Amino acid sequence: MSWFEKLVPSRIRTDATNKRAVPEGLWLRCDGCNATLYKPELERCLDVCPKCGHHRRLSARRRLEVFLDSEGREEIGAQIEPMDILRFRDSKKYKDRLTAAQKETGEKDALIAMRGTLKDIPVVVAAFDFNFMGGSMGSVVGERFVRAVNVACEQRIPLICFSASGGARMQEALFSLMQMAKTSAALARLRAQRVPYLSVMTDPTMGGVSASLAMLGDINAAEPGALIGFAGPRVIQQTVRETLPPGFQRAEFLVEHGAIDMIIDRREMRERIAAILAMLLHRPPTDSQRPYLEYHPPKEGEVQATDSANPPLDAPLPDDNPAKPGTPSAS
Amino acid sequence: MNPDFLDFEQPIAELEAKVEELRYVGNDAEINIHDEISRLQAKCKTLTESIFAKLTPWQISQIARHPRRPYTLDYLPLLFRDFHELHGDRAFADDPAIVGGMARFAGQPVMVIGHQKGRDTKEKLRRNFGMPRPEGYRKALRLMHLAERFALPVITFIDTPGAYPGVGAEERGQSEAIARNLLEMSRLRTPIICTVVGEGGSGGALAIGVGDRVMMLEYSTYSVISPEGCASILWKSADRAADAAEALGITSARLKELGLIDHIIPEPLGGAHRDLELMAHHLGEALGQALAEMQSMDLDTLCARRYQRIMDYGQFKD
Numbered sequence: 001m002s003w004f005e006k007l008v009p010s011r012i013r014t015d016a017t018n019k020r021a022v023p024e025g026l027w028l029r030c031d032g033c034n035a036t037l038y039k040p041e042l043e044r045c046l047d048v049c050p051k052c053g054h055h056r057r058l059s060a061r062r063r064l065e066v067f068l069d070s071e072g073r074e075e076i077g078a079q080i081e082p083m084d085i086l087r088f089r090d091s092k093k094y095k096d097r098l099t100a101a102q103k104e105t106g107e108k109d110a111l112i113a114m115r116g117t118l119k120d121i122p123v124v125v126a127a128f129d130f131n132f133m134g135g136s137m138g139s140v141v142g143e144r145f146v147r148a149v150n151v152a153c154e155q156r157i158p159l160i161c162f163s164a165s166g167g168a169r170m171q172e173a174l175f176s177l178m179q180m181a182k183t184s185a186a187l188a189r190l191r192a193q194r195v196p197y198l199s200v201m202t203d204p205t206m207g208g209v210s211a212s213l214a215m216l217g218d219i220n221a222a223e224p225g226a227l228i229g230f231a232g233p234r235v236i237q238q239t240v241r242e243t244l245p246p247g248f249q250r251a252e253f254l255v256e257h258g259a260i261d262m263i264i265d266r267r268e269m270r271e272r273i274a275a276i277l278a279m280l281l282h283r284p285p286t287d288s289q290r291p292y293l294e295y296h297p298p299k300e301g302e303v304q305a306t307d308s309a310n311p312p313l314d315a316p317l318p319d320d321n322p323a324k325p326g327t328p329s330a331s
Numbered sequence: 332m333n334p335d336f337l338d339f340e341q342p343i344a345e346l347e348a349k350v351e352e353l354r355y356v357g358n359d360a361e362i363n364i365h366d367e368i369s370r371l372q373a374k375c376k377t378l379t380e381s382i383f384a385k386l387t388p389w390q391i392s393q394i395a396r397h398p399r400r401p402y403t404l405d406y407l408p409l410l411f412r413d414f415h416e417l418h419g420d421r422a423f424a425d426d427p428a429i430v431g432g433m434a435r436f437a438g439q440p441v442m443v444i445g446h447q448k449g450r451d452t453k454e455k456l457r458r459n460f461g462m463p464r465p466e467g468y469r470k471a472l473r474l475m476h477l478a479e480r481f482a483l484p485v486i487t488f489i490d491t492p493g494a495y496p497g498v499g500a501e502e503r504g505q506s507e508a509i510a511r512n513l514l515e516m517s518r519l520r521t522p523i524i525c526t527v528v529g530e531g532g533s534g535g536a537l538a539i540g541v542g543d544r545v546m547m548l549e550y551s552t553y554s555v556i557s558p559e560g561c562a563s564i565l566w567k568s569a570d571r572a573a574d575a576a577e578a579l580g581i582t583s584a585r586l587k588e589l590g591l592i593d594h595i596i597p598e599p600l601g602g603a604h605r606d607l608e609l610m611a612h613h614l615g616e617a618l619g620q621a622l623a624e625m626q627s628m629d630l631d632t633l634c635a636r637r638y639q640r641i642m643d644y645g646q647f648k649d
Contacts, residue, residue: 083646143647174554178641185514212513212534232496248501
């Protein structure tokens with residue numbers, strides 16, 4: 001500090017020597033409530049603001065990481081890579097955009113599919129990566145999704161998709177439009193086989209992705225506050241030239257209008273989806289259920305006795321919620 | 332400027348105006364200007380040929396939206412007999428942006444479904460510029476299921492800027508309506524023949540465009556996004572629409588080359604609107620051939636083939 005600055009302390013300090021030694025990016029500001037959040041704490045809460053419940057976007061990899069059981073994951077169609085058959089070029093070359101997106105995300109394209117288990121229920125899960133060119137659907141996304149559907153079909157295990165996408169990928173032109181038909185046709189087969197498909201729409205799910213695979217779930221769910229729709233709010237605003245109603249195209253709006261079945265908080269995602277799947281598959285309840293609800297299909301002529309596995313309804317409940325990864329932390 | 336002609340067609344308009352003028356004079360006076368007229372007509376034809384031989388994708392997209400472009404209901408009386416229009420989605424409303432009903436094609440009963448634009452201002456508003464709302468797609472699906480139940484082949488005509496981006500459309504589930512059509516059309520147990528006759532605008536077009544044969548009129552377009560929309564997103568300026576049209580490969584010739592459509596139906600010189608009857612004749616021939624081929628297959632084969640065609644869409648390294 002110069003003698004002058006000592007004499008007349010500046011009110012606005014831009015002086016780097018004055019900064020405290022805080023590692024980069026340890027604190028974040030919540031987009032929902034503007035609270036300052038401690039990153040490790042936020043990560044423990046699955047990127048949901050502990051103060052206001054705002055759901056931040058997750059990368060596809062992280063989504064699968066926090067959703068699936070940690071054992072026995074197997075990626076589907078990882079070797080499939082995009083190609084630029086049209087040699088599409090706008091202000092940038094598509095090829096360069098792809099390279100940049102691949103470098104930024106470490107992924108080959110905007111969808112990752114995995115076979116794994118959810119609370120020991122075998123499942124196939126597909127997740128969109130919004131960071132990869134806005135989660136746009138091109139040929140690779142379509143093909144990986146179809147392969148995920150096929151695994152679900154062949155092994156008769158449920159499919160879950162977490163969508164996050166701006167829609168079709170313009171740089172693949174009509175090829176990308178046709179992925180809407182392709183993914184929907186594959187889902188028609190899954191449906192005919194009576195294999196459950198749960199669609200979870202996360203922020204944002206728009207355009208060609210919402211108008212195909214995302215809206216075709218046996219059960220359609222969404223994360224709180226997710227923007228979901230066909231046309232983007234700006235396009236609609238330009239068309240109708242009036243202000244849009246508050247909360248327009250948000251998950252809560254969709255529930256109100258009957259477009260989706262439910263909103264699921266990310267911190268309860270594993271429990272709720274596992275519970276729903278268990279019912280659709282006629283499996284016993286998953287481990288977080290209270291024991292007195294345990295499902296034992298009665299055998300022919302069997303007399304139900306009161307024992308530790310089937311306590312009477314008024315028996316005290318054991319502490320059945322030990323903290324484990326993927327379950328909501330107290331917040 | 333003649334509003335019935337596009338910018339790049341104005342030289343043709345001028346020549347044609349000259350021919351008309353001479354004709355008028357010719358009727359009036361007794362001077363024999365017959366030779367002059369036929370000379371000018373020949374010149375006009377050559378000029379049209381030379382202009383139409385090297386149309387850019389952007390010019391083609393303007394022809395596809397030409398104010399005089401024939402719409403679904405213009406083709407109907409020329410191609411079908413006994414058309415009975417069916418209305419409504421049985422849940423909310425009838426959407427005039429999509430028309431549909433039973434009709435006979437070469438004697439055979441079929442289900443016809445198509446987008447419909449309006450010709451004058453009042454009609455344009457009523458038809459919502461050919462932009463369907465969810466009820467339009469749901470009506471289309473209802474008719475397709477009806478067709479399936481009574482073994483009628485489905486013939487669709489595609490001509491829309493896109494599904495309507497409005498508040499009500501979103502509230503009533505535009506996405507779901509489109510998605511459901513895609514799913515159901517992929518497994519509908521009756522032949523489906525789709526023809527893009529004007530603008531094939533994105534999901535709004537595809538929602539009645541999944542079929543066993545997909546055809547395009549020569550100067551129609553089919554695209555994931557309008558050239559203007561693409562330009563304003565990727566080039567940050569709608570003025571670059573011509574570049575976007577080029578890059579998107581929206582013309583019938585390019586899409587045939589890429590294997591995304593099956594057949595191109597040639598248009599009369601100067602576009603479909605210059606000779607509606609000839610256009611309808613070409614269209615009818617193509618439809619007849621497609622129907623005969625699809626009906627020669629049993630339904631299991633037909634559906635398996637359709638599924639495989641849909642699965643083959645896409646270009647990637649594996």
